Amino acid sequence: MNRRDFLALSTAAALIPLGDGAWAAPGPPSLSGGQRLIVVLLRGAVDGLNVVVPYGEEAYYAARPTIAIPKPGAPEGAALALDEHFALNPALAALMPLWQAGQLAFIHAAGSPDPTRSHFDAQLFTENGTPGRRVTADGWMNRLLAALPGASGQATAAVAIGPTLPQILKGRLPVANLPLDPAAANKLAIDRPEVAQAFDRLYSANDPLGRAYRQGRAARAELVAGLDAEQQMADNGAPLPNTYPAQAARLAGLIARDRNIRLAFAGLGGWDTHVRQGGHTGQLANRLRPLGEGLAALAQGLGGEWADTVVVVLSEFGRTVHENGDAGTDHGHGNVVWVLGGKVRGGRIYGDWPGLAPAALYEGRDLAVTTDYRAALAAVITRHLRIPDRALNEIFPGFASAHSELDRIVT
Amino acid sequence: MLRRSLLTTAAAFLALPALPRPVKAAEPPDRQVLHVLDRLAFGPSQEDFGHAKRVGVERYIAEQLDPNSLAEPPELASRLAGLETLRLDPIELFVRYGPRLPGGEMKPSPEEIKARREAARIILREAAEARVLRALYSPRQLEQVMVDFWFNHFNVFALKGLDHLWVGAYEEAAIRPHALGHFGDLLRATARHPAMLFYLDNWENSAPGSRMPNGREAGINENYARELMELHTLGVDGGYTQADVIALAEILTGWGLNRPRMPPADRSGFYFNPARHQWGEKQFLGRVIAPNGEGEGVEALDMLAKNPATARHIAGKLAQYFVADAPPTALVERLAARFRESEGDIRAVLRDLFASREFRGSVAAKFKSPYRYVLSAVRAAGVPVSNPRPLLGTMARLGQPLYHCATPDGYRDSEDAWLSPDATVMRVSFATALAAGRLPLLGVAEAQEPAIDASASRGAPVDAAPLDSLLGPAIGQRTRAAGAAAPAELRAAMLLGSPDFMRR
Numbered sequence: 001m002n003r004r005d006f007l008a009l010s011t012a013a014a015l016i017p018l019g020d021g022a023w024a025a026p027g028p029p030s031l032s033g034g035q036r037l038i039v040v041l042l043r044g045a046v047d048g049l050n051v052v053v054p055y056g057e058e059a060y061y062a063a064r065p066t067i068a069i070p071k072p073g074a075p076e077g078a079a080l081a082l083d084e085h086f087a088l089n090p091a092l093a094a095l096m097p098l099w100q101a102g103q104l105a106f107i108h109a110a111g112s113p114d115p116t117r118s119h120f121d122a123q124l125f126t127e128n129g130t131p132g133r134r135v136t137a138d139g140w141m142n143r144l145l146a147a148l149p150g151a152s153g154q155a156t157a158a159v160a161i162g163p164t165l166p167q168i169l170k171g172r173l174p175v176a177n178l179p180l181d182p183a184a185a186n187k188l189a190i191d192r193p194e195v196a197q198a199f200d201r202l203y204s205a206n207d208p209l210g211r212a213y214r215q216g217r218a219a220r221a222e223l224v225a226g227l228d229a230e231q232q233m234a235d236n237g238a239p240l241p242n243t244y245p246a247q248a249a250r251l252a253g254l255i256a257r258d259r260n261i262r263l264a265f266a267g268l269g270g271w272d273t274h275v276r277q278g279g280h281t282g283q284l285a286n287r288l289r290p291l292g293e294g295l296a297a298l299a300q301g302l303g304g305e306w307a308d309t310v311v312v313v314l315s316e317f318g319r320t321v322h323e324n325g326d327a328g329t330d331h332g333h334g335n336v337v338w339v340l341g342g343k344v345r346g347g348r349i350y351g352d353w354p355g356l357a358p359a360a361l362y363e364g365r366d367l368a369v370t371t372d373y374r375a376a377l378a379a380v381i382t383r384h385l386r387i388p389d390r391a392l393n394e395i396f397p398g399f400a401s402a403h404s405e406l407d408r409i410v411t
Numbered sequence: 412m413l414r415r416s417l418l419t420t421a422a423a424f425l426a427l428p429a430l431p432r433p434v435k436a437a438e439p440p441d442r443q444v445l446h447v448l449d450r451l452a453f454g455p456s457q458e459d460f461g462h463a464k465r466v467g468v469e470r471y472i473a474e475q476l477d478p479n480s481l482a483e484p485p486e487l488a489s490r491l492a493g494l495e496t497l498r499l500d501p502i503e504l505f506v507r508y509g510p511r512l513p514g515g516e517m518k519p520s521p522e523e524i525k526a527r528r529e530a531a532r533i534i535l536r537e538a539a540e541a542r543v544l545r546a547l548y549s550p551r552q553l554e555q556v557m558v559d560f561w562f563n564h565f566n567v568f569a570l571k572g573l574d575h576l577w578v579g580a581y582e583e584a585a586i587r588p589h590a591l592g593h594f595g596d597l598l599r600a601t602a603r604h605p606a607m608l609f610y611l612d613n614w615e616n617s618a619p620g621s622r623m624p625n626g627r628e629a630g631i632n633e634n635y636a637r638e639l640m641e642l643h644t645l646g647v648d649g650g651y652t653q654a655d656v657i658a659l660a661e662i663l664t665g666w667g668l669n670r671p672r673m674p675p676a677d678r679s680g681f682y683f684n685p686a687r688h689q690w691g692e693k694q695f696l697g698r699v700i701a702p703n704g705e706g707e708g709v710e711a712l713d714m715l716a717k718n719p720a721t722a723r724h725i726a727g728k729l730a731q732y733f734v735a736d737a738p739p740t741a742l743v744e745r746l747a748a749r750f751r752e753s754e755g756d757i758r759a760v761l762r763d764l765f766a767s768r769e770f771r772g773s774v775a776a777k778f779k780s781p782y783r784y785v786l787s788a789v790r791a792a793g794v795p796v797s798n799p800r801p802l803l804g805t806m807a808r809l810g811q812p813l814y815h816c817a818t819p820d821g822y823r824d825s826e827d828a829w830l831s832p833d834a835t836v837m838r839v840s841f842a843t844a845l846a847a848g849r850l851p852l853l854g855v856a857e858a859q860e861p862a863i864d865a866s867a868s869r870g871a872p873v874d875a876a877p878l879d880s881l882l883g884p885a886i887g888q889r890t891r892a893a894g895a896a897a898p899a900e901l902r903a904a905m906l907l908g909s910p911d912f913m914r915r
Contacts, residue, residue, distance in 0.1 A: 043818075044818070160831075165830075165831035174832075175832070178833055189841075189847075190840045194901070195839075198904075202893040203910060205889060208826070209830065210910070213832070213835040215832035216834070216835045216836040269817050274632055274633075274634040325615070326629060328612075363653070
């Protein structure tokens with residue numbers, strides 16, 4: 001049986017992955033409540049036109065003579081058809097079961113209303129939730145945390161994966177951060193009671209350092225204990241791999257064990273493909289593959305919790321429609337947003353597709369933006385996390401959300 | 412970048428007091444000495460503190476601005492002399508350690524490529540060792556601080572393709588000689604260095620329809636042109652447009668890499684290929700650039716170096732690094748004026764900065780980056796280091812791996828960037844291990860992994876008494892009280908892991 005046969009077979013009955021590694025039908029929703037949102041930011045601007053490929057459009061192939069993904073049915077490297085117009089980069093084959101189970105949706109031609117092509121400004125705007133406005137000091141996920149009933153005040157209600165705290169989670173409410181590399185569970189001096197006791201006294205002040213320290217201690221006590229157990233079970237002395245799938249499995253383990261975690265964030269770099277980005281193989285494909293496998297591992301690792309989880313994958317802007325002189329792409333505008341989860345109404349592409357005709361391109365070169373990225377997030381926040389519409393003004397100040405088909409993206 | 416961090420740190424819940432404290436005549440003299448060492452140096456060592464106190468802060472600052480007046484200790488010189496790859500030029504590095512040349516006898520097997528990649532690891536190891544040893548032991552501290560500052564400003568990433576060969580050479584040839592020199596020289600040196608040409612793809616930026624050495628057809632690539640304006644010179648609000656990005660990319664077509672088998676050449680690795688240059692007139696920043704081959708790029712770099720937006724951008728970044736996350740506007744304006752008048756004389760700008768009321772009054776206003784925190788702890792503790800790997804590992808675990816910042820904006824230097832829950836528990840754990848003598852800092856740097864029995868490579872516990880007398884004026888009441896209540900063997904750890912020592 002080849003891979004595609006296996007995929008076809010495994011998705012025929014709308015199967016979803018469960019935590020024990022078996023493929024089974026979805027179970028009842030968990031009783032303990034607490035919907036979760038995981039946001040993955042692809043830093044560096046992923047080339048969305050080579051993620052969800054508009055294969056129905058000849059302009060796509062004309063603009064990309066060396067890096068286009070072949071149409072579905074092509075003898076080699078064919079894109080995986082999603083509908084009559086769009087297809088998935090075959091490097092993301094690991095996500096096809098989720099698509100066929102109706103648990104993966106894409107919103108194409110999504111992005112920011114701000115025109116910047118600076119990675120750093122655009123990432124800031126993606127994270128602070130106020131395009132064009134740099135002075136917003138906190139991140140929209142921290143403001144969201146404040147609006148999430150029962151979540152605020154818990155040290156691990158929101159977790160950033162990594163050694164530093166990203167802008168998106170900065171703000172008034174305490175959040176945790178933790179790298180998920182294999183060494184994360186290694187014992188530290190602070191894990192010894194006499195050391196902890198001495199430093200607890202030293203960091204007892206109610207100032208930014210004192211608060212960060214106490215959050216760090218609480219998060220470590222809660223999160224690392226779980227990682228430790230996992231490591232002892234899983235590794236048998238062998239080093240754990242440090243790959244997206246392995247990290248995603250660890251994240252799934254954390255979330256499945258700790259129901260306090262309501263929001264999680266991961267920023268992944270390496271998408272700024274100015275040179276030789278490749279097509280169905282090569283640089284971009286080599287980065288997409290582990291990401292797709294990682295997301296599939298996350299869905300699988302969450303087991304029954306997957307029904308309460310939505311994952312949104314986005315990037316600060318898109319890339320030029322035309323490939324550049326070096327078989328790569330330069331900074332562009334519109335992109336595709338990915339939405340996955342047990343209750344996502346997936347298996348379809350959302351958004352108004354503006355097309356790639358010259359007159360339709362933004363500034364004559366880029367995919368236009370027809371869906372504000374905040375509209376995509378607002379739909380998930382209000383429908384999945386059940387935040388009332390009025391609280392959206394706090395989370396995305398100045399953004400007027402209009403009702404659209406996106407209202408139905410989560411059941 | 413800068414403006415963003417200035418503004419975002421203004422929020423009350425995140426920021427330190429936004430302005431430096433008012434000047435207090437009553438600041439004890441030893442506190443001023445510590446302050447100057449916390450900014451011009453990687454914190455106080457016993458030796459540097461004694462020296463600065465003896466000669467006074469004004470003289471210390473003058474010495475630091477004239478590093479050649481300070482002799483490097485012979486032990487450091489001999490350690491550096493043993494690092495052979497530091498002295499190799501980019502061509503030699505490519506020949507000895509690069510992948511085999513295309514068009515050569517046989518295509519290298521995957522095993523051969525892997526073996527050469529493995530052998531090439533010595534380059535990064537030696538560059539990192541030199542960087543850390545100089546930062547710890549050189550009396551020319553400001554020079555080391557500015558090498559870090561400018562490397563970060565003109566960041567390149569060791570894991571991008573061939574850059575693992577050239578990151579150390581880039582620091583030695585393009586950054587270090589100009590660290591206290593003229594900005595224009597830095598700009599030109601970085602623009603022509605293979606490490607930057609490769610990192611931001613300009614080596615492939617070519618007139619449409621021209622061909623690369625391998626025969627592949629090439630074209631315009633905007634990557635370097637955009638970051639050159641946004642990050643290196645004008646700043647994101649510096650008044651350029653997308654049309655300027657494209658014009659600058661066209662101006663820089665043909666700026667690429669020399670190859671060992673190509674004629675002529677100098678050993679710098681830079682080569683301007685007229686056949687890949689887009690000839691013709693260009694409109695750049697409101698000016699007409701006449702067709703002049705390589706000279707067009709020289710002219711554009713000169714325009715950028717002299718642009719007032721560049722002066723403001725660099726002045727703001729220096730003030731943020733040396734004074735406060737949100738530096739006073741008046742100071743930035745004065746430094747920008749000095750930058751313009753002196754045509755980018757870095758030393759002149761720093762002299763004004765260090766003499767300013769704002770600098771003198773900004774005691775402890777900055778939160779240390781991981782790089783600085785680790786180095787300052789080792790310097791204060793006086794722990795001998797022959798193997799810097801545990802220090803490099805700690806920097807990486809704290810989110811600031813040396814030579815491995817993937818993005819061209821470099822690492823930010825602000826509390827906002829580095830204060831996090833995980834960072835605090837990691838820092839106090841590092842301080843505890845360092846103070847207890849448990850880090851294998853005495854091993855051999857070449858070892859890939861610490862030996863199984865690492866006890867021989869570990870030092871003695873740090874004595875708290877001299878550390879306390881060194882840092883004393885910067886240690887507050889709460890830390891004193893907590894230290895007094897702690898077991899004696901933890902006292903040095905508590906000084907190095909204290910909130911007071913997280914700041915500079």
